[in-house]
Amino acid sequence: MIARVALILVLVAFLVGVWIGRGWGQSDQGDEVTRLTGELTALSRDLATARSTATGNADAAKALRDSLKTERDQRLAQQRAAAAELDARAGRIAQLERKAAQRRAALKAKVETDEDCTALRRMPVCAALADGLWGQPATAGPH
Numbered sequence: 001m002i003a004r005v006a007l008i009l010v011l012v013a014f015l016v017g018v019w020i021g022r023g024w025g026q027s028d029q030g031d032e033v034t035r036l037t038g039e040l041t042a043l044s045r046d047l048a049t050a051r052s053t054a055t056g057n058a059d060a061a062k063a064l065r066d067s068l069k070t071e072r073d074q075r076l077a078q079q080r081a082a083a084a085e086l087d088a089r090a091g092r093i094a095q096l097e098r099k100a101a102q103r104r105a106a107l108k109a110k111v112e113t114d115e116d117c118t119a120l121r122r123m124p125v126c127a128a129l130a131d132g133l134w135g136q137p138a139t140a141g142p143h
Contacts, residue, residue, distance in 0.1 A: 111117045
């Protein structure tokens with residue numbers, strides 16, 4: 001009987017110990033859950049801030065890339081226009097030089113065939129005038 005009472009007391013003490021331990025454990029576990037919940041909330045806020053910053057940076061980088069592409073396209077268009085203008089200018093210059101050469105040749109042919117110019121060819125004339133009329137380099141002789 002004493003053994004039964006002792007066994008019942010041990011069993012009751014064990015159950016009381018388990019109940020008290022469970023209470024302490026729940027209390028400690030509740031504190032740990034509260035702490036971890038707070039950390040999770042803080043980390044979730046940090047993650048949202050990081051995502052927002054990353055999205056903003058990505059948008060800014062895309063805007064910068066688009067702006068640089070637009071500037072590059074404009075610069076290429078300007079270079080193409082400048083090259084086309086230089087090509088057209090070179091063509092116009094060549095055309096004007098051909099027309100000037102044709103005009104000099106026509107004037108020279110007219111001077112050579114015109115009887116009124118025969119006397120003028122034998123007269124000493126200014127070097128600039130001789131060059132304009134006959135296209136020869138000016139010399140000191142005709143002065």
